[in-house]
């Protein structure tokens with residue numbers, strides 16, 4: 001058997017075989033182990049977070065202005081001047097707010113015919129449905145002409161400090 005090669009300085013050369021556990025550059029050194037543990041922990045935490053976050057997001061409903069059916073601010077009186085109207089969101093429901101000679105009124109913006117979203121027409125000063133030319137009275141929501149079978153359901157409105165506040169369930 002041939003003896004192990006020893007260099008001129010009495011140390012084993014780099015070509016003597018794989019690094020052993022006692023060497024400073026070995027993969028099992030404490031610093032490397034801590035770093036690898038950190039990487040594994042970080043990866044596991046990130047993976048769990050990526051799985052859990054969408055599940056929680058799906059199960060917990062988002063908070064919207066108006067609290068998903070609660071009071072909602074439609075804007076100020078300057079946003080909706082006389083003889084104009086605007087469709088706003090009250091939670092997930094569209095509401096048309098109109099500023100008429102009878103005051104500020106609000107109605108569901110879902111047409112009672114086939115469910116299109118209505119709008120305010122400044123020429124006729126009617127709430128109109130673009131789908132089948134339905135016309136509604138902006139003061140009462142009553143059907144004026146066209147195929148809609150019923151008036152637009154009213155939404156209660158309050159004016160608070162120049163703000164137009166929609167109050168669900170108060171129509």
Ligand code: FES
Nearest residue numbers: 111113114129134
């Ligand atoms: S959906 Fe509005 S008139 Fe038909």
